[in-house]
Amino acid sequence: MQLTLEFGGGLELLCQSVKIHNVDxxxxxGETKLxxxxxxxxxxxxxxxxxxxxxxxxDSVRPGVLVLVNDCDWELSGQxxxxxxxxxxxxxxxxxxxx
Amino acid sequence: MDDTEAKTNKAGGRQCSICNQxxxxxxxxxxxxxxxxxxxxxxxxxxxxxxxVDNHLFKPGERIAIGASGGKDSTVLAYVLSELxxxxxxxxxxxxxxxxxxxTGYRDDSLETVKRNEVQYGLPxxxxxxxxxxxxxxxEIVKMIGLKNNCTFCGVFRRQxxxxxxxxxxxxxxxxxxxxxxxxxxxxxxxxxxxIARLSRCTSITTGEDGPIPRCKPFKYTYEKEIxxxxxxxxxxxxxxxxxxxxxxxxxxxxxxxxxxIIKSGENFRISTSTKMPEQGTCERCGYxxxxxxxxxxxxxxxxxxxxxxxxxxxxxxLNNGQNKDMDQTNGMKNIHSKECGTLDF
Numbered sequence: 001m002q003l004t005l006e007f008g009g010g011l012e013l014l015c016q017s018v019k020i021h022n023v024d025x026x027x028x029x030g031e032t033k034l035x036x037x038x039x040x041x042x043x044x045x046x047x048x049x050x051x052x053x054x055x056x057x058x059d060s061v062r063p064g065v066l067v068l069v070n071d072c073d074w075e076l077s078g079q080x081x082x083x084x085x086x087x088x089x090x091x092x093x094x095x096x097x098x099x
Numbered sequence: 100m101d102d103t104e105a106k107t108n109k110a111g112g113r114q115c116s117i118c119n120q121x122x123x124x125x126x127x128x129x130x131x132x133x134x135x136x137x138x139x140x141x142x143x144x145x146x147x148x149x150x151x152v153d154n155h156l157f158k159p160g161e162r163i164a165i166g167a168s169g170g171k172d173s174t175v176l177a178y179v180l181s182e183l184x185x186x187x188x189x190x191x192x193x194x195x196x197x198x199x200x201x202x203t204g205y206r207d208d209s210l211e212t213v214k215r216n217e218v219q220y221g222l223p224x225x226x227x228x229x230x231x232x233x234x235x236x237x238x239e240i241v242k243m244i245g246l247k248n249n250c251t252f253c254g255v256f257r258r259q260x261x262x263x264x265x266x267x268x269x270x271x272x273x274x275x276x277x278x279x280x281x282x283x284x285x286x287x288x289x290x291x292x293x294x295i296a297r298l299s300r301c302t303s304i305t306t307g308e309d310g311p312i313p314r315c316k317p318f319k320y321t322y323e324k325e326i327x328x329x330x331x332x333x334x335x336x337x338x339x340x341x342x343x344x345x346x347x348x349x350x351x352x353x354x355x356x357x358x359x360x361i362i363k364s365g366e367n368f369r370i371s372t373s374t375k376m377p378e379q380g381t382c383e384r385c386g387y388x389x390x391x392x393x394x395x396x397x398x399x400x401x402x403x404x405x406x407x408x409x410x411x412x413x414x415x416x417x418l419n420n421g422q423n424k425d426m427d428q429t430n431g432m433k434n435i436h437s438k439e440c441g442t443l444d445f
Contacts, residue, residue: 063351064345064348073125076124076126093327095280095323095324
């Protein structure tokens with residue numbers, strides 16, 4: 001599944017300072033849909049190169065990391081249960097930095 | 100947050116609870132309302148207007164310096180204040196005020212952002228440097244003292260630098276971008292440190308009204324989440340904040356109201372009248388507000404200039420109460436002070 005991932009607010013530093021990643025996530029055998037829960041663990045393995053604890057806490061993002069799926073707050077779409085579709089854009093912005 | 104009308108399937112087509120027309124795009128932490136972006140911009144700006152009006156933050160004709168770091172909070176503050184000033188005829192003269200600490204590479208991006216804001220919002224910009232104000236850049240200080248306690252210097256110097264810059268601009272007030280999360284964090288830290296004097300001060304929306312340049316915080320009740328979403332652009336990173344901040348984000352996830360609840364609790368702290376509070380006087384050397392004989396910046400500068408950079412580091416009584424005790428305390432306080440960049444000193 002083709003997705004665009006965008007990291008900001010300092011999170012890009014965890015993935016070699018690249019903000020925008022066009023990725024192709026292959027569903028595992030037996031999986032029929034891609035949820036944010038699955039995507040996060042995929043990102044942790046495949047995109048994040050250092051200090052994963054700055055990005056995740058447990059099986060979700062760290063509190064203070066804002067997630068937008070197609071420009072929509074993921075709190076409206078079910079957070080970890082949000083189902084992703086082809087060409088979706090997922091944005092992660094850390095608010096845990098100075099202002 | 101634009102160009103998404105085509106892909107709004109995820110929210111299940113939920114309608115904005117304000118306009119009942121457009122699709123909701125975010126959940127407000129303050130109210131749990133699900134609203135669309137258009138209504139969000141409107142309520143975000145009008146709430147800040149309401150805070151400004153209800154708390155009498157500004158008077159017509161005043162000159163206001165906006166502390167501009169180039170970060171998200173001050174950038175949004177500069178934009179919102181100039182917008183509200185126009186829309187509601189506040190009659191304010193707004194200025195951007197930035198501090199250049201003299202750290203190679205550190206401020207380059209943020210000073211660029213501030214210069215862009217100067218053009219975008221049409222606000223005059225003043226940059227004051229540590230070198231001009233104190234005769235030392237942070238790079239020179241670090242060369243002298245190493246990386247260990249430099250946050251103490253930077254924090255103390257920055258606070259005064261804003262006041263001095265505001266005085267140079269002859270402004271009546273200084274507005275800073277501290278948001279509700281910042282204030283909740285500061286309240287928690289001041290409780291944990293048992294710093295009663297700061298605890299009572301840090302909840303006030305305007306401080307230093309008896310001094311030359313009062314400071315105010317128009318974003319006192321504005322959630323960080325909304326400030327980040329507001330421009331929905333992505334900012335350069337900065338110093339990572341400490342555990343209290345993370346704790347606040349944990350709380351917010353469980354109970355979004357928690358941030359405002361902490362502010363409310365902080366505001367309602369009543370300190371027994373028999374408690375002896377440090378008195379606010381002025382520094383004998385430079386005239387800046389100080390509860391001690393010399394202000395913290397002068398103590399630190401004295402140390403730098405005399406080649407004793409450890410002077411004034413730690414929870415000091417500085418030159419004023421004997422240095423030996425001071426040195427002993429230094430080690431114990433190291434952990435807290437090494438976090439100073441991330442914490443806020445109101």
